[in-house]
Amino acid sequence: MTFWWRTEPPLWSLLLWPLEAGYRAGAALHRLGTxxxxxxxxxxxxxxxxxxxxxxTPVAMHLAARLLAAGRKPAILSRGYGRxxxxxxxxxxDSSASEAGDEPLLFARRGFMTWVGKSRAxxxxxxxxxxxxxxxxxxxxxxxxxxxxxxxIVADATNPLGNGALLPRGPLRERPEALRRVRRGLLWxxxxxxxxxxxxxxxxxxxxxxxxxxxxxxxxxxxGKRVFLFAAIARPERFVETVLVxxxxxxxxxWFRDHHLFTAAELTALRRDAAGVQLLTTxxxxxxxxxxxxxxxxxxxxxxxxxxxALEKALREIL
Numbered sequence: 419m420t421f422w423w424r425t426e427p428p429l430w431s432l433l434l435w436p437l438e439a440g441y442r443a444g445a446a447l448h449r450l451g452t453x454x455x456x457x458x459x460x461x462x463x464x465x466x467x468x469x470x471x472x473x474x475t476p477v478a479m480h481l482a483a484r485l486l487a488a489g490r491k492p493a494i495l496s497r498g499y500g501r502x503x504x505x506x507x508x509x510x511x512d513s514s515a516s517e518a519g520d521e522p523l524l525f526a527r528r529g530f531m532t533w534v535g536k537s538r539a540x541x542x543x544x545x546x547x548x549x550x551x552x553x554x555x556x557x558x559x560x561x562x563x564x565x566x567x568x569x570x571i572v573a574d575a576t577n578p579l580g581n582g583a584l585l586p587r588g589p590l591r592e593r594p595e596a597l598r599r600v601r602r603g604l605l606w607x608x609x610x611x612x613x614x615x616x617x618x619x620x621x622x623x624x625x626x627x628x629x630x631x632x633x634x635x636x637x638x639x640x641x642g643k644r645v646f647l648f649a650a651i652a653r654p655e656r657f658v659e660t661v662l663v664x665x666x667x668x669x670x671x672x673w674f675r676d677h678h679l680f681t682a683a684e685l686t687a688l689r690r691d692a693a694g695v696q697l698l699t700t701x702x703x704x705x706x707x708x709x710x711x712x713x714x715x716x717x718x719x720x721x722x723x724x725x726x727x728a729l730e731k732a733l734r735e736i737l
Contacts (some may be wrong), residue, residue, distance in 0.1 A: 422469075422589040423653070427581045434587040441585045445560070445592060452562040457542040460552045460736045463566040465559025466573060467597075468580060468589040470652025470676060473608035473720075474572045475521055475702065476633060478556055480720040481570070482530045485552055490737065491531070493550035495541045496522045497557065498534035500677030506535030506544070515706040520677060521556065523705045539563045552737065560591050567736040569600045573621055575607040575614045575630070582617075597624055604629065604732045609656075610723050627732060629725035633660065636717040641665035645714075646692035649703045650678035657700055661716070669695045679706055685713075 421428050462481065466472040478494060485492040498519030509518045509526040518526070518534050525532040531550060533541040542553055542564060555564060559571060573579075580589040597603065603626040607618065611632035622628060643666045649657050654673045661668060670691060674680070680703075688697060689712060697713045704715035722729070 419589070422580045422583075423577055424581050427583045427587055431583070431587045438584045438587045449562050454562055454565045455539050456565050457539075457546065457553055459546055459550065460567045461542070461555055461564055462552065462568045462570060462736070463555040463558030463561070464570045464572060465555075465557050465561070466571065467559070467591055467594065468573075468578075469585065469591060471589075471656070472572045472574045472578075473631075473633070474557065475524065476718060476720045477570065477572050477606055477608070477631075478554055479525065479528055479530070480631075482525070482528075482554055484733075485554075486530075488737075491549050491551045492554055493531040493533060493545035493548070493552075494522070494525050494554045494556055495538045495545065496525070496532065496534045497536065497538070498522050499557075500679075501534065504536065506533070506537070506541060508532070508544075508548070509534055516679060520702050520706050524702050525556075527705065537563070567602065568732055569603045570606050571597060571600070571603055571621075571626065572606045572608060573618070574609050575618050576609045576612050577615050578607075578621055579617050594620055594624065597626075600626075602732070602736070604728065606631065608633070608720075612659075627725070627728035629729050630723045631720045632723055633718045634721050635660070635664055636719050639664075640698075640716075643667070644669045644695050645698040646688070646695045647671040647698055648673070648688055649700050650674035650676055650680070650706070651700060651702065652676045657716075660718070661698065666698075677706075680708070682709065685709055 464474055464478045466474050482492050482494060501519035503517040509522045509532040511527045513523055515523050522532045522534040533545050535541050584590045605621055605626040605628040607630045610630040645666050646669050699715055701715050701717040
C-alpha cells in the first residue's frame with residue numbers, strides 16, 4: 419500500500435471512505451465495549467498509531483533489555499500476528515515462526531520471556547504465575563483488555579502519520595487526537611538520525627515526554643559488499659536505506675507481504691536470482707526461514723539520541 423505513505427490520499431481512495439468510516443465506528447465500539455482488568459504488576463504498552471513500520475519491535479526489545487539489566491523480570495505479551503497456531507504458549511528459542519509468530523520468536527531468541535495468545539489478560543496471569551514482575555504489552559495501544567501503567571507510543575519521525583487517513587484508506591489505526599485518552603504516555607520517535615517530517619510536530623504538541631532514537635546494525639560490516647535483499651516487512655524501503663548507509667551496494671531485491679512464511683521453492687528462487695551475491699534479510703525475516711543456508715541477517719539495536727532522562731523518569735514512576 420505505497421499510497422498510504424504519501425502526503426495526501428489519492429483522489430481515487432475516496433472510494434474507500436465508507437470502509438474507513440466503518441473501521442472508525444468498529445474501533446470505537448470495541449473500545450467502549452471492553453472492560454479492562456488489572457494484572458497485579460506494572461504493565462507497559464508498546465504500540466503505534468499506524469499499521470507496521472514504526473520501529474516498535476526494537477523499542478520493545480530495548481525496554482525488555484533495560485528492565486532485565488535493572489533486576490526486573492519482564493515478560494512480553496504478544497498476539498503473535500501471522501502465526502498458524504491458536505494455542506496460548508510460552509515461546510521458546512526453538513519454537514517455530516508458524517506456531518509462535520515471527521516477532522515473539524525474535525523476542526524469545528533474544529532471551530526474553532515471551533508469551534503469545536489471543537487473550538493477553540490470560541497471558542498476563544500465566545506470566546505473573548511464572549515469576550514476571552513487569553509486563554510489556556506488544557502492539558498494545560489499541561488493546562483495551564488490560565489496564566496499562568504506561569503507554570509507549572512509537573512513531574517514525576520521517577513519516578509518522580502517512581497520508582493521515584484511517585484504514586483502509588491510509589495506515590492509521592486511529593488519529594493523533596485519540597491519544598488524549600492516554601493517562602500516562604511516552605512518545606518514542608524512531609529514525610531521528612534522518613530528516614524529520616513536519617507532521618512529527620503534531621505528535622509532539624500532545625505534550626507527552628519524548629524519546630528520540632536511531633537504529634544501528636549489530637556486528638555487521640557491509641562496507642564495499644554487494645548484496646541481494648529480500649524481506650517480508652511493512653516498509654522494505656527502510657531496509658534498503660539501512661543497508662546503503664552501512665556501505666553496501668544493492669545488486670537486487672525482492673519483497674513479500676508482511677509476515678510471509680517463505681516456502682522452499684521461494685528460497686530456491688532467491689538463491690538463483692542472487693547469482694552468487696550475498697543474500698541478506700532482516701533479523702525478523704530470518705527467524706521465518708526453514709533453511710537459512712547461505713543467507714545472512716542484519717540484526718539492529720536502538721540507540722537513544724535524546725530523552726534518556728524522560729525514559730528513566732517514566733519507568734521509575736510505575737515500577
